[in-house]
Amino acid sequence: MIFILLLLLICKAYVNVVKCDVVNSGLPDDLSICHVKNKTAQYECIQEKFSNSDWIADEGKEIHLRIREDFYWHPVKRIRRECRAFPKEEREALFAAINALKQDTSLSPNVYDNFANMHTKRMIYSVHYGPNFPGWHRFFILKFEELLRKVNTNITLCYWQSSLDAIGGIARKSRMFTEDFMGNGNGKVINGPFANWKTILKKPLVRHFGNDGDLIYPYQIRNILKKQSHRQIVHPTADRGTNLEAIHNNVHSFIGGQMNNFETSSQEPFFWIHHPFIDSIWELFCTQLKNRNKHPQDDFVISKSKMHKPYDHMDRFFPLRQIDGYSEYFTKHIYEYEKYPACPECSNSPYLECDTKHNRCRAIPVGKKLRKVENQQKWIETNHLSSPQHDISVMSNNGTMDDWVFVPIKIIYQNAINRNIRYPYITGCEYQDNSTDLCEQTVAIVQSNGITYRGSYKNYIVNDVGIPMWSYAFVGVRNPKLGTSRAFVSVTDKKGEPCLPYFLSDGDSKYKSFSGSISVTDADPKIYVNSVGQKELIDFAFDPLATDSLDKRIKMLFRCY
Secondary structure, eight states: OOEEEEEEOOSOEETTEEOOEEEEEEOOHHHHTTOOSOHHHHHHHHHHHHHSGGGOOOOSOOEEEEEEEEEEEOSSOEEEOBGGGSOHHHHHHHHHHHHHHHHOTTSSSOHHHHHHTTSSTTHHHHHSSSTHHHHHHHHHHHHHHHHHHHHOTTOOOOBOOTHHHHGGGOGGGOGGGSTTTTOOSEEEOOSSTTTTOBOTTSOBOEEETTSSOOOOOHHHHHHHHTOSSGGGTSTTTOOTTOOHHHHHHHHHHHHOGGGGSTTTGGGSTTHHHHHHHHHHHHHHHHHHHHHTTOOGGGGOOOOSOTTOOTTSBOTTSTTOBGGGGGOTHHHHHTEEEOOOOOTTTGGGOTTEEEETTTTEEEEOOTTSOOOOOSSOOOOOGGGGGOSEEEEEEEEEESSOGGGEEEEEEEEEEOOTTOGGGGOSSOTTOSOTTSSSOHHHHEEEEEEEEESSSSEEEEEEEEEOOSSOEEEEEEEEEEOGGGSOEEEEEEEEOTTSOBOEEEEOOTTOSSOEEOOSEEEEOSOSSOSSBSOOSHHHHHHTOOOTTSOOOOOTTOOEEEEEO
């Protein structure tokens, strides 16, 4: 027999949502006959019963509401630039934000070291020495950038284009190793923004630049971009001279100190400007693949390494899988790279000059006079706009919004490369003839059908789930002030398959499977909200890069795909 979960609203309020006692109660006989082991058949049987609602005893007015919830990134993406193209105030703000994370002890021993310490131990072998290298590091530095933006919302990482320092034999005279940028390059770091830093092991930050390794040369980048597939540029199948990871390793060795050991490299601030440059090279390569109609995810190299399987979950970043690092989602929605400095302007940086003989930019070394620049680039004021957005709009309503209350739920999109996600039109869309592309963009439909009232609610969820993620959504049920409010709640995917429903009972620490049926009363405090305006959107914000955690305000969870 299918049971319903009766929500008795008798507990302490949390914003507009509360903990509450849950009591099981049987479904009406008209629905309980649908109980079968096959979830899809059970769902279809229940929906068929709702198509003929003569069994519903309520004599109140019939109500129907259709809305859409849009989850998206602001169309203005943040822009990462070469570090020497940053104006002084932007560069100093970036360094200040890094130091702020180092001084923030809300996590042990501090936020910076707590996060950097992910790049150690077993992780080294799952994120290096194989095809997972570029994708995992892309997400790692993006998550670090998100931490910085909590300090200053207009911060973006810059990339250190070390090839500008490699040409002309001036590597050991790079201004990146001065107090204006990253601090001295030999011995204990005693000047610059990271002077006298101590690592998580309470050891001083040290460097031995130029004793080993090398920087990246322009010809190495050109050779990588001549290749046709990832098999030619990732370990262990890369062609000679175009192994992106090996070229990256040389710079770690060149800097030396903590940077020269993968176990400690992320403790060095250079890590966070070196890896964006590697990511920018990879992005150029991926763009060329897409221009040849080959998606990077379809080009993931199948390695013999057990730690680099495409469909295994990323270490530390569940529910992402290793192949999700190759998704275009990140550079499609969140950030992009400014083109590399080019002659004659060389990004209008006083630290760069044009080598007219070879028509390429190069770094101005220590000891040589800086270039006078009249129109140096400004801090990009719109970088803060690159953030997740969440909007709600009403499609149709045969009554008023006062007829409804809205219960927050969580939807988890588990597998971003599930073939059903790529299905062109969502099953069950009522707007096929509409001029909008709603039916194509919708990835899930949240629905409720009244058990004790005649009415239905549909919420079209528009979201680019190019990576596994979760989001909040709202399901409407009849306002209990109008009468007994009991409803069957469901979420379906593109193919019309029901997503698996789970419920969090009061006092539990994990969700458990349930039938999808709920009952809401008018007792205080309430588990629902009376409107879905800006306050509610802020209370249940969309953040696809956030770590998923148990939110006891949310009683219903649905797993899709």
